[in-house]
Amino acid sequence: MDHDTPHKNESCRVVRRFFTEQDAGNLAVIDELTSDDFQLHAAGVPGPLDRNGLRGFAEAFYRAFPDLHHTFLHQVASGGTVASHVRMRGTHRGEFHGIPATGADIDLTAMQFTRVEQGKLIEHWTVIDQLSLLGQLGAPGGAPEVPPNRTLFANMYEAFTAGDMERLATHFDPDIVWHTAGSNQLSGTYRGRADTIASFEREFDLSAGTYRPVVRDVLTSDTRIVALLHADAQRGDRALSEEYAIVFAVDRGLVVEAWECWWDQRAVNEFWS
Template sequence: MILIALVLLNITFAQKSTVGNDIKMYEQVWDNIVNKDQIDLIKDKNFDSNITLISQPENIVGIEAFKSFYQNYISGFSEKKFTIVEILSQGNKIVKQWNFKGKHTGTFFGIPPTGKSVDLSGVTIAVMKNGKIAQEQDFMDSLVFLQQLGLVSDPNNTTIVDNLYKAFAKGDIPTALSYMDTEIVWNEAEGNKYADGNPYIGPDAVLNGVFGRVVGEHDFFSLDGIELHEMSNNKVLATLRYKGKYKNGKEYNAQVAHFWTLKDGKISCFQQYVDTKKLNDALNK
């Protein structure tokens, strides 16, 4: 019985030692690959010759294919920081919770540099075999990734623009301004009298140079028939009409388009397109 107990104890100790070595090796290899750009560590010393990345539409199999896949991250991003937040193991499986930060300054799976910064978190399940990494499967929010790259627009963008219009319609200017980035770049259409201050930088400049003047120079002013069109790269196109009456008693009804750009839930840029002839004709009569 004592002999059996000693054998079991030795087996348990050996298993714990193997697991500990696997985790240490795994953390070090991926830290060097991503944070130190040592892509050549993807070789048979650290990875099983049939290393498999579980993915869609088909798995990536083999060291060269695996290396080629991750080369996109190494060359596609600068200012990289890969952090293993937590790592656990059970048997030959390793589960890691990770965070990746970087700036998209190189070609990434054929996507030209966007200059966008990403901050992603996810989980990877890895399988070890004879002290080498044999299989990996990543779990992360790909939609968030694409949104951060600016390739897919945030679904909340149209809601933000719509809320600004609704606040403006109610005369709630502070709320309308709250949807703007502190460094918003605002441009009125060329030929519009309010374009004399282009570009207006920041909400206060928009308030004083545009909103305040519009209110002060009109008996009434409204935005009618607003239709919002979601576009790629976090942009929203609005088509509408201006209906207004200047203090001189002259009215106008003009076709308008607004081009909004959003970033991190705030409006960062605005470009107006309007039939300035109608506006100026009414102003000068």
């Protein structure tokens, strides 16, 4: 988390409490910690859902997995938004999406993005590894096709790490908007392919080509890609070794907008200053 901003840490604590109390059986926390105009966006679920819809969604999930437990692996706070990388474990004790209880243990990951204001959840996005979940429950079917947006990310990552910016640009909408958090010489909002690619080239120039991202996890839906990464770089006697997340909005096979958030923004600002 961004340790130099206490209000961001408080937002992270609100999100953690929201889920840990539900795990303990206290679904009343939904009414306590959500705003009157709350909205839930869950991949694969028609919505958005309001507070009542969320309550029904949670009740059904906990009936299927009564011992469900959330473990927060990473959290990144930027402004009033908290990004959480979550591990979910439980036992299949009730019907889930037409699948009778199997007694199977589930272990999957999710990426969540939560907007918090004045101690309450205003809006929440979640992307769960649904293919892995269904596979662990023994759902019938052959090997699933690779989701198109997972392939899109793999192609972008390959182009970026190869330094092939011309090929990378072909995966961006001509009017792409890229948001880089922080207060350093790389921070800002870049508009269009040319400006966005120029920001990446400057990143390589400033680090003398040492900037290297490594993928930790990738989750996708029809319109979103969430990537959790680790970056290493060197600038003279300065070293960067930090976790970060990028959220991509995708339309018709192209990235139209992206948000980049860092685990320790202060350290990143100092490195690029």
